[in-house]
Amino acid sequence: MNHEDENELFRRLESEMAEGEPGRVLDFDKARSARTASAEADSVPPTDRSEEAESGDTPVMVDPPAISGPGLMERIRGARRNALLPGWLRSKPELLDAAGWLVGYVGHTAAYHAIRTPYYAANLAARSPLGAAKVVGGTLRWVSDAEGEPLRQAAAASEDIGEYLKLSRQRDRRVRWRGAVVALSLLVGFPAALACYVLAPTGLLALSGTALVLVLGRVGAPADKPIISQAVVPTHVERLTSPMIERALGALGIAEINKALGKGGEGITFPHPIRQDGPGWRADVDLPYGVTVADILDRRERLASGLRRPLGCVWPEPVPDEHAGRMMLWVGHQALNKGKPNPGPLLNSGALSLFKPVPFGTDQRGRGVDLTLMYDNVLIGAMPGMGKTFALRNLLLAAALDVRAELLVWELKGTGDLAPLAKVAADYGSGPDDATAAAALESLRYVYRDLERRAKVIASLPKDKCPENKVTAELAKTKSLGLHPLVLAIDECQELFMHDKYRKEAANLCTAIIKRGRALGVILLLATQRPDKDSLPTAISANVGTRFCMRVMGQTENDMILGTSMYKRGIQASTFTKSDKGIGYLVGAVDEPQIVRGYYLDNPQADSVCERARQARIKAGTLSGMAAGEEPQREGRNETLLADILAVVPPKEAKVWNETVIERLAELRPETYEGWGAEQLTAALKPFGIETTQIGRRIDGKVVNRRGIIRVDIARTAAERDDKRDAG
Numbered sequence: 001m002n003h004e005d006e007n008e009l010f011r012r013l014e015s016e017m018a019e020g021e022p023g024r025v026l027d028f029d030k031a032r033s034a035r036t037a038s039a040e041a042d043s044v045p046p047t048d049r050s051e052e053a054e055s056g057d058t059p060v061m062v063d064p065p066a067i068s069g070p071g072l073m074e075r076i077r078g079a080r081r082n083a084l085l086p087g088w089l090r091s092k093p094e095l096l097d098a099a100g101w102l103v104g105y106v107g108h109t110a111a112y113h114a115i116r117t118p119y120y121a122a123n124l125a126a127r128s129p130l131g132a133a134k135v136v137g138g139t140l141r142w143v144s145d146a147e148g149e150p151l152r153q154a155a156a157a158s159e160d161i162g163e164y165l166k167l168s169r170q171r172d173r174r175v176r177w178r179g180a181v182v183a184l185s186l187l188v189g190f191p192a193a194l195a196c197y198v199l200a201p202t203g204l205l206a207l208s209g210t211a212l213v214l215v216l217g218r219v220g221a222p223a224d225k226p227i228i229s230q231a232v233v234p235t236h237v238e239r240l241t242s243p244m245i246e247r248a249l250g251a252l253g254i255a256e257i258n259k260a261l262g263k264g265g266e267g268i269t270f271p272h273p274i275r276q277d278g279p280g281w282r283a284d285v286d287l288p289y290g291v292t293v294a295d296i297l298d299r300r301e302r303l304a305s306g307l308r309r310p311l312g313c314v315w316p317e318p319v320p321d322e323h324a325g326r327m328m329l330w331v332g333h334q335a336l337n338k339g340k341p342n343p344g345p346l347l348n349s350g351a352l353s354l355f356k357p358v359p360f361g362t363d364q365r366g367r368g369v370d371l372t373l374m375y376d377n378v379l380i381g382a383m384p385g386m387g388k389t390f391a392l393r394n395l396l397l398a399a400a401l402d403v404r405a406e407l408l409v410w411e412l413k414g415t416g417d418l419a420p421l422a423k424v425a426a427d428y429g430s431g432p433d434d435a436t437a438a439a440a441l442e443s444l445r446y447v448y449r450d451l452e453r454r455a456k457v458i459a460s461l462p463k464d465k466c467p468e469n470k471v472t473a474e475l476a477k478t479k480s481l482g483l484h485p486l487v488l489a490i491d492e493c494q495e496l497f498m499h500d501k502y503r504k505e506a507a508n509l510c511t512a513i514i515k516r517g518r519a520l521g522v523i524l525l526l527a528t529q530r531p532d533k534d535s536l537p538t539a540i541s542a543n544v545g546t547r548f549c550m551r552v553m554g555q556t557e558n559d560m561i562l563g564t565s566m567y568k569r570g571i572q573a574s575t576f577t578k579s580d581k582g583i584g585y586l587v588g589a590v591d592e593p594q595i596v597r598g599y600y601l602d603n604p605q606a607d608s609v610c611e612r613a614r615q616a617r618i619k620a621g622t623l624s625g626m627a628a629g630e631e632p633q634r635e636g637r638n639e640t641l642l643a644d645i646l647a648v649v650p651p652k653e654a655k656v657w658n659e660t661v662i663e664r665l666a667e668l669r670p671e672t673y674e675g676w677g678a679e680q681l682t683a684a685l686k687p688f689g690i691e692t693t694q695i696g697r698r699i700d701g702k703v704v705n706r707r708g709i710i711r712v713d714i715a716r717t718a719a720e721r722d723d724k725r726d727a728g
């Protein structure tokens, strides 16, 4: 292109720019390629550029200059540092696990061969004559220079006399000195052996004889029949490679991935080398633009098929603090659900503190996952039979081993899976019936009342003792304060939240406990198999700190347990299979969701942990309530009801309709009374021996009869109860 043409092109460009709106994005590539296509001219005259820059219509550059982003220091500061030591060296349980495995491996190998030593010895002895013959034969062949025989034969056959004579002379020389070596050895060796035979102690003689026999046996053994068999057969797992991952991703049917892998596509990038990570391989993958880890999680099964690995081995995960397309793909050597169930450290551990992390399970890589229960509440959800009760029981066993913790345990299914806890629990009930649901509700009321008491105690404490206005390990130790950890567990809590009579009150109490209980040392543990808004009030699911979700049907249940948008973020418990029992997503224990397999303690093991916890409690003097043989109060009554009625019905109102009373009660304590009906008040007063009665009122000139209370009845019963309490 000559300068004329070039100027013409830029004139055109300028006029285009002038026509367009200000700041319009120009297709510079097009312009550039037009330039290069038509000529050899390799640069724009500097005058042209400066003119552009000076004119007000300078095109807007939308791409940053090539070198952009943070400066060198910022990049160095922001760089991610790789751990100095490998994970297994930093984590004590992993180190212990690896050391234990090594000791076991060495021990097994040693024992295996020790048992077979007589067999190995007999085998070698049997082969020693053949070994001796091989040694003698080999020596004779060496002395007679047998290895040169084929060459001599060849020279003779080809009648190459010169070569033959040369080889024969070499042989004669060799035979001479080799024969001398052997003769000398025999001359020295025989008398030496004879002397040893006569003079050496029997032990040394036997040892040398045995060694000789074994060596001869080893020499006599055929190469294809090893004497020592293998103690362990190593499993060979196929290495995870980038082509395998690309092949698997390409088979997912995601258009963007196919485009990236196709001809001219940008391919798939791996920001770090694929490496061994625990008992599996870890690959970090940058998915093509626009593809998220959630897209892959949706197709985990297909991915596993593409990798030719069982589903339980393939665990794609989002990477914390990275873009949505960065995937950590961990491919285990063995399916997670095929590993031997691990009872975990609770089986043998001594005392625990709920203020510190307690063992809960292991992640895919076998590393221990702990949970801190204090200042938290836990929600466990899954389809029936996936391991909710076992997971809940793990947490309760940990709580049982903290002798200070008061346990209230309710299992509303009636299978008795939590029965071992009855040995240590202040209150325990199991059953699908109304009475158990009512008792569980009573427990909630008790906890709620205790919440009020705890709040008062904390408020009355000097600031230096309670600087953060919450229960501390120190305060929990002081028995007189009554600020010990209070753990209330309800398995199949949907039974309570869907109960005809109790659902409203149960939901209100639970919500209040979840909201206020954390700082006051109250821990609520809930497990449900029906995570929907009717069976698990949203106020509860929204306020729980730690969530564990095993297999569920779909997005709604997933997000109900794990929290809103978790499914979209790729945390999908619906991808677990039927055999993934006890395996779930744990959210809230650390910053990022984890896949965890809960420790598996069967009934007898749970029983033995509870027995140990019981003994520890007896020793510490903290065994209380039902576990201590005290009769539980099962009156089904709300302890504050009478006082509450007296508070909302002034003495001048002698008779008040139930509906008026509950309206006022709901204003006083919405968490307890909201949703009560007139009938419920009548039922709630019955255990106190108070009957409601028909009360007539004239409305619009007509007499309307409705059930109501007589205030003096309430006041009398309340006074009697107070007297009794004072006397008792």
Ligand SMILES: Nc1ncnc2c1ncn2[C@@H]1O[C@H](COP(=O)(O)OP(=O)(O)OP(=O)(O)O)[C@@H](O)[C@H]1O
Residues within 6 Å of the ligand: 341, 382, 383, 384, 385, 386, 387, 388, 389, 390, 391, 413, 417, 529, 581, 582, 583, 597, 598, 599, 600
């Ligand atoms: N961590 C685990 N590892 C291996 N297997 C487990 C684990 N947890 C539970 N299981 C198995 O799953 C089975 C069901 O467990 P569990 O009774 O806790 O389920 P669930 O969800 O409470 O059931 P349901 O909804 O019927 O009450 C148990 O019998 C046990 O064999």
